[in-house]
Amino acid sequence: MSLADTLQRIDDVTWELPRSGGMRVSGRILADESIIEALHTDQSLEQVANVAHLPGIVGHSWAMPDVHYGYGFPIGGVAAFRVSDGVVSPGGVGYDINCGVRLLATSLTFADLADRDRRKKVVDQLFRDVPSGVGSSGAIRRLTRKELADLLVAGAGWAVENGFGRPEHLVRAESNGALPGADPEVVSDRAIERGLGQVGTLGSGNHFLELQVVDEIFDPPTAEVYGLHEGQITIMIHCGSRGFGYQVCDDYLAVMAGAAKKYGFELPDPQLVCAPVGSEEGRRYLGAMAAAANYAWANRQIIMDLAERALRHSLSANSADLDVRLVYDVAHNIAKIEEHEIEGRSIALCVHRKGATRAFPPNRPEVPEPYRDTGQPVLIPGDMGTASFVCRGTQTALAKTFGSTAHGAGRVMSRSKALKSARGRHIDRELAEAGILVRSQGKKTLAEEMPEAYKDIERVAEIVDRADVSPRVARLRPIGVVKG
């Protein structure tokens, strides 16, 4: 009998994975029948169960509807540990620390870019001005070590101070674009070396910059507060902390392997290596992770500025004409110390969101003032041929999933299968026929990232809506894509 056979349905879209063996809490999955069916052939439920073994876990070990097999923790996993006696684990954050999404609104409408040549000019300029792909660098000059140390502490604020964007952008980013507690002193020299030349670059794989059009509004009052309306042109940026974050994760997996032995943790999977939140190892990891998170926020802030300049240049427009505004910026690979109510008491938790997005409700102090009445915007990107969603955070999410929801579509097809399936096809032409202009640096990227390689984002968005953890506000359809 597989773990999937033990699942018990609790409500329309919530399933319970009962406690067994050394699980300290049960698992919970947000899904519909088809997603549960797919979990029979996947090992992510085992990973949900493994996470439930870790010391200090509270509530449930959660999986979002886009769950898939990761390293140690599943991708799409959410787990919260008491700061007092719980753990922090690099595997619960992932290699790409603060991989996340930033959404920009403009005053342009689809009518402004309906002309294909004009649209092509914009996409080509974005492709030229925002470095992407393997080995990409050079958007801004290589930083000095001192500059990088300042960036690691100030995050997006460093970018704004250095001429990339405006101060008002900072209030519309999760954690104001900088986690407190970042400590460049606990970051290895290797991470610093990897980080010096990559600021302001997209990277490759599933990272992207998209030109989109708002094609459906589900919740008009909230959309109005977010500054979104039907037919409007938006820009979405998906990337993270580049080689800097990967190296921080790599370094601390080795540190945590020693720590797990030192503290006598019995782990069901060696990749769940962890340390008590308050231990020397735990504090050092959180300081390095915050530095990487801040690198990612600075990166997305700079890319936003590069994109805005590219838009102005390609359309021969000025700032006032385009009115590019930041809607929001979310992290979807991160561990954060947050206050949550557990059994009637407010306690400090270390909430791990690995491939999961924070979805805080109205009136929560962390939600920026402009969104205090609606709840924070939640950005859930889809594949390059379908759509992305803007949702809103809710009280249900806060009470149920530690204020968390899905982060994207999640792959269903391996890269090699996608390559085989694309043989003899021209993915770029197929997308162009659907009105989506794509530009990619990598020879195989378009085939590997083709829409069929991903889960149906519409289903993911529908489930988080039905679960009321992040109801849909708007649907964004891609019309131009820049890939690495």
Place this chain on the structure above:
Amino acid sequence: MVSRWATLPRDESFRELDHPADVFLELRGRDLAELYLNGLFGLYAQVIELTGVRLEQIRPVHGSGDDPAGTLRSLLAEALYLFETERFVAGGAVIDHATEKSAGASLWGETFSPEKHERLLEVKAVTYHQLKAWRTESGEWRATLIFDV
């Protein structure tokens, strides 16, 4: 003598196993030295099109670990670091020494240039996931590893 990737038999050096998101490789080697060599081959084959790389410069890399799998991972992480920091891509290599706990290689290649080299995937990290190395009954070596991409 330098083993040049473009002339090595790819199918006999490594094969790609199914993985939903990342690159999962099984490496082969008649001995440890060949296993480590094929690990480097498998890494660079993900990053760029190998036929266009010129063997103009040499860079030494070292790896160490508690066992062959750990040594292999450490060696490849070192090569990846060299690519990320110096943009050095290898078109071939010589394994200078190979033991279960230590390996050294001389990488032959050149500085990466987006104008000259065909880019493929960005490897974020050489993970610990499915990281194994073992000896077959016939005395050859096999290893599995996953690149996070």
